[in-house]
Amino acid sequence: MIAEFRLPDLGEGLPDAEIVQWLVAEGDPVTLNQPIAEVETAKAIVELPSPFAGVVRRLHADAGDVVDVGGSLIDIDVPSGDGDAGPADDVDAPGGVGSAEGVEGVGSAASEEDDAEGAAPASTEEDADVALPNLVGYGAAPRGTGRPQRRARIAGRRPLVAADAAVREAAPHDVLAEGGAADGGEDAGDARRERPRSTPPVRLYAKQRGIDLALVDASGATGIIRREDVDRFAERLTAASAGAPADASAGASTLPPVSRPHAGPRETRMPIRGVRKATAAAMVRSAFTAPHVTCFLEVDVTETTALVARLRSDPRLAEHRIGILAVVAKAVCLALHAEPSLNSRWDEEAGEIVQHHYVNLGIAAATDRGLVVPHIDDADRLGLAALADAIRDLTDTARAGRATPAALTGGTFSITNFGTFGIDAGTPILNPPEAGILGVGAVRRRPWEHAGEIALRDVMTLGLSFDHRLVDGEQGARFLAAVGDILRDPGRALLLV
Known part of the structure; x- marks a missing residue:
């Protein structure tokens, strides 16, 4: 069945929130409580966990959109067990994955209508395992389900920004080897499978500069990408485009600059959010x-x-x-x-x-x-x-x-x-x-x-x-x-x- 997740009230009494970025894409499998999106309210950036386990069928908004509380966020195709029984039948605790009561506890709503064309195939043992975990705050999860893991990023799931495309077309192997292969083969998928580790402000900063964090190396021992790492990568691109290598790995690269100070409009207008x-x-x-x-x-x-x-x-x-x-x-x-x-x-x-x-x-x-x-x-x-x-x-x-x-x-x-x-x-x-x-x-x-x-x-x-x-x-x-x-x-x- 198709379950709809609506934007919950995040506890601040605010009417809406802005989607900073999606952590899943249409067609991705998701587990219960897996982070699916980062949203920014007037006070903080928070991660939204999935109240369902299944397959993402539709994203109702894009990154940067402002969604009202109660507005539709995402549709998830939830396995329905042996046909008539919903996923809640497989869960001992009340308020299971398919339970409207459990979902409403976090401000979301579920649709009980079946999607004839997008319905999941007949239940298998693997499908039953997907639906077993229980929503946070509604009882203990069955034994053996383990801790929900963040979705692996798959190459090609999201469109590349202009700078990404330029880098992949023009960058030689010695530069791209740090962030992934230039082609879309198996090596590239493996290199980009894990989501780069960074903080929301750094991800937003990289997005504003048109830089794909999958290409950026973290300089610290923690492996977390910082602003200076983004700046260092941008400087390398700019130096390479000017014909002067920024370091030994850049060599004689001729990469295009991320941005030019004298180009573009004379002023920028940003929404007050x-x-x-x-x-x-x-x-x-x-x-x-x-x-x-x-x-x-x-x-x-x-x-x-x-x-x-x-x-x-x-x-x-x-x-x-x-x-x-x-x-x-x-x-x-x-x-x-x-x-x-x-x-x-x-x-x-x-x-x-x-x-x-x-x-x-x-x-x-x-x-x-x-x-x-x-x-x-x-x-x-x-x-x-x-x-x-x-x-x-x-x-x-x-x-x-x-x-x-x-x-x-x-x-x-x-x-x-x-x-x-x-x-x-x-x-x-x-x-x-x-x-x-x-x-x-x-x-x-x-x-x-x-x-x-x-x-x-x-x-x-x-x-x-x-x-x-x-x-x-x-x-x-x-x-x-x-x-x-x-x-x-x-x-x-x-x-x-």
Whole structure:
């Protein structure tokens, strides 16, 4: 039978999502829970698992299309057992592959109509095995089914972009040997069978530059292709087209360039989608709803930088890589307990001020997709080392495009680090519905009054923006002073524990 999978609500309450790329093609076999597509919402890129096992019959949208929640995504020809019995009859747990109840649990819908022309042949033992696994969240899979594997990429399944075709037509064997044979023979199929390992932002970046990642080598030991690997491959193509080999393997290649800076239109128009659209809406709502007040404080953080240096040199803490941002985060958590008005939100609909007795600390992260602010749950309960680990994991996940929708909502206070870009100060805009956000500037070695004399000291500028409906100037000033006191003398944190 033909089962239709519709775009589920991914837990963000958003009306639609953009298809970044399909991981399967029409005619491909798929297993239960195998990733079939990557979709981008206003907050994150997520992989959609298949709720069925069978053969892909139709893709209802192309990469780059925006699909409404509930809209048709893919049709899968699901084996129907011995004729009348559906695949759910072969599964002991409720909500099996063919169960409409199990599918609706993830926001999809199945069609029970048979497709006379596209129906699968009579059931075989192999077909029964395909239908056995159960949908995630609906009981354990039968023993022996194993872990679902990502679909192998088969040569010729998808159309090549212009740059791919040019490379395959003009590139000599010594260049293509790294990514696959130039012809479509068996060797080429083997070389391109596995999907290149990379992150969604890198795949999008390569797509925008017209480069097939199957031709790109990963430089790191992990085997994951990075932006610099894409740039290096593009430089080789450009150098080869200019007649000057970029390295020994390029030889006397005469490959066409990926792009020419002087060619093409004078401007580019891009649809407002995804993170950029969500960020713009949130910032406009924040700027024109919450009355912002920003105050600044310059702090001598010499003692904090000395503390960080001592912690980093301690072999027992080497794996935690504690930095000054972790100390700032800890100071913020302690100061929020002293000034709880900064850890609250304005509920206009209920006519209430909601004060949080926990700290879900947001850390602004710049990514290829735009600015996102994932948060650390109950950050106030973490020690300094655990907080440093959480910040590192959170930012790495966000930059890889894998931050979950849950991690991107529900924060109670945020930190944005200007200093990582060498900026001294700024006026951060609130991340609604939070009442405050702290901007952290770069640490500068400056002449500073210390112990009655002028000395070179490490100085940082802090900028606090807060919602004046919730926070008075006095409360904002006390909070910022408390953070500054801890950074000036980390021992003072003991007074606030």
